[in-house]
């Protein structure tokens with residue numbers, strides 16, 4: 146692709162860094178080619194208020210839409226995770242209008258009817274796959290929507306786990322679904338109802354409430370610093386499970402075994 | 404996805420990787436035989452800390468001249484923050500304070516995890532809540548947490564061991580009462596999260612799949628792939644939005660000053676709308692400070708893992724109101740910040756990578772430290788390896804670090820483990836043509852966590868009536884060095900405790916009549932009296948990266 150780099154000395158980056166032209170909302174700026182959209186905007190003089198959160202690809206604040214000069218495709222990405230390219234025309238999406246439904250998670254049943262009642266737009270999916278193509282996390286959005294349609298809440302929960310809730314899928318959907326809110330509900334139903342509860346955890350909560358650890362805690366809190374340090378240095382180390390799955394602790398005085 | 408070039412490691416680095424590959428089979432065999440690089444003894448650990456930890460060295464710090472911690476030696480960046488004037492002129496607010504824009508039972512400053520938990524419990528106790536936050540609800544350090552959350556809930560583990568690990572990790576400078584609360588409440592918290600519908604990594608029977616972490620003697624880390632923070636944060640945000648009548652969220656509205664009443668109890672705050680640039684006054688019967696950490700102050704010039712809004716605002720606001728700071732001497736530098744690709748500079752590589760078996764390897768292919776030393780010790784070992792032992796790897800742009808040998812993970816646990824257990828990290832590197840399941844990563848310490856902060860008691864109350872605090876903004880729980888998985892835990896334990904306690908406080912509290920900024924006036928007077936000559940204002944709210952980039956590694960060769 147033709148570049149219009151001018152090699153203007155910037156004094157801010159090492160002289161090897163090539164400057165390339167990008168267009169922020171139509172206005173041209175020359176920026177180092179190694180920057181992400183997020184940092185290129187700052188280099189150009191923008192101070193982010195919206196459109197910038199974690200700066201690390203997980204919060205979904207920085208949804209950005211862009212097109213490369215001469216290309217027909219409209220592309221989407223996270224500004225903090227997308228490197229600029231020559232002749233990139235871009236605009237950040239400051240906010241995605243979407244309606245999160247209100248529900249009482251304790252009163253729901255983990256089935257498709259719950260989700261279909263709360264988000265009836267689910268049934269409008271045309272299976273066009275536009276959403277999956279746009280998702281900056283590489284999630285098969287259509288597949289998780291289709292999983293829901295088949296009543297597979299666990300499948301939807303697992304497929305959507307890395308969703309940042311950036312909302313790009315919902316902006317792209319021709320059937321106007323709000324996929325990421327449905328997936329949110331699916332994950333909560335899965336976590337609360339469908340994944341089996343941790344019984345060892347329940348037991349431990351009960352032991353604590355019954356005061357079974359109180360005397361151990363009193364004992365360790367009454368130690369002088371010297372003795373505390375000694376015990377710390379002599380802790381018995383549990384191996385990782387790949388090392389010795391059948392490990393048994395030698396010291397059991399501060400455990401509750403049954 | 405990633406639009407630009409940057410396809411994988413350049414030839415020079417690829418060549419260096421060969422040395423890592425060369426020693427890998429032998430290292431693998433040793434790990435499988437349960438033979439590890441020896442951990443440093445406490446004395447040896449202290450020695451590396453003294454020589455290489457960025458905050459143990461002299462320099463970069465100075466004596467504070469004002470407030471409750473006067474005369475204490477703090478990082479220049481923290482001292483700068485505290486020795487600053489307000490963004491507002493108190494006189495300009497005399498009239499506005501008479502007509503608050505909002506009135507509520509509890510005002511929570513900060514919409515991260517600590518704020519969310521406090522809000523949910525305050526609501527449960529019948530209170531009306533306003534959460535004011537700087538960016539969007541959930542744009543926080545919480546959402547970024549990758550590795551896990553601790554709780555001693557397996558039969559071969561107990562709060563006793565959790566307590567011991569936490570105290571030792573903090574070099575025994577922690578407040579024991581806070582550590583007791585932390586470790587004893589932990590299982591309860593995980594249970595509460597299960598009820599909310601958080602997806603944890605479990606086996607088929609529902610048992611939690613738990614791993615170890617640096618300085619932790621039992622498997623105790625609960626996870627959700629490598630994005631436990633995002634999973635927890637989005638569930639809590641979803642739950643808060645299920646209660647719009649009782650919990651109101653004001654986004655892009657950071658607090659710039661606390662308000663007190665005639666009895667000197669904290670009674671509200673002044674917010675600043677970042678978009679309209681207008682101020683508003685909130686009157687509340689109690690305030691909870693949950694503004695998180697200070698990574699974006701770039702202590703000692705380090706890059707950071709923290710979110711955009713982590714500028715330590717809560718420290719200076721509460722300090723002006725009279726709350727002392729504890730354990731503020733040493734910041735936490737996480738051993739494994741990304742060095743290459745440059746676009747991800749300073750971003751975190753979760754400790755889970757090492758709990759799964761990745762090792763620290765120098766340029767010559769040699770392992771040089773136990774993978775799970777406490778964080779401050781591990782960071783110091785890396786700095787030593789780079790500065791003194793000639794083990795550093797240098798990138799084409801002159802940055803340096805050591806290898807983190809991630810391909811060990813699939814070799815130990817089976818193919819596909821990296822992609823499944825570290826899905827977010829895997830994608831983050833894949834975007835730049837690096838497959839971390841077969842290629843190692845270059846890492847160097849990065850500023851990660853505040854460690855200390857506002858003094859609180861075991862119910863999250865500060866010394867100033869009406870002001871509570873929870874989360875990274877507080878100090879004393881972790882002493883001088885926090886362990887992995889204890890911070891997500893503390894925001895829950897103390898978020899919950901504050902949410903419960905605040906309702907008791909409010910019931911007993913006398914109704915204040917007059918809002919005032921008199922504490923700010925006296926702080927300003929103090930600054931002038933002690934001869935602090937500066938035009939600095941704080942809180943800074945957002946870091947300034949205009950026309951430049953965020954800092955890279957400060958160590959020069």
Ligand SMILES: Cc1cc2nc3c(=O)[nH]c(=O)nc-3n(C[C@H](O)[C@H](O)[C@H](O)COP(=O)(O)OP(=O)(O)OC[C@H]3O[C@@H](n4cnc5c(N)ncnc54)[C@H](O)[C@@H]3O)c2cc1C
Pocket residue numbers: 512513514515516517518535536537538541542543544545546547548549550551552553632656657658659693694695696708709710712713714716717751753851852873874875876887888889890891892894942
């Ligand atoms: C990359 C990363 C990975 C981590 N991984 C782990 C892990 O695996 N396990 C673990 O236990 N811990 C981990 N931590 C630490 C942990 O995530 C944080 O310490 C913890 O979540 C802090 O929670 P918080 O609610 O106190 O602060 P935050 O979650 O940061 O929330 C504070 C909120 O307050 C807002 N705010 C700031 N200033 C103001 C103001 N003036 N007015 C109003 N609002 C304001 C912020 O914008 C933010 O939304 C990690 C941290 C990072 C950065």
Ligand code: SF4
Pocket residue numbers: 279280281282283284286307308309310311312313314315324325
């Ligand atoms: S599924 Fe939708 S909301 Fe989630 S990351 Fe992908 S595009 Fe964004």
Ligand code: SF4
Pocket residue numbers: 269270271272273274275276277286287290317318319320321322324
């Ligand atoms: S874009 Fe909308 S209609 Fe198309 S597959 Fe995705 S959810 Fe279905």
Ligand code: FES
Pocket residue numbers: 196197198199200201202203204205206207223224225226309
């Ligand atoms: S700023 Fe959070 S995803 Fe980009």
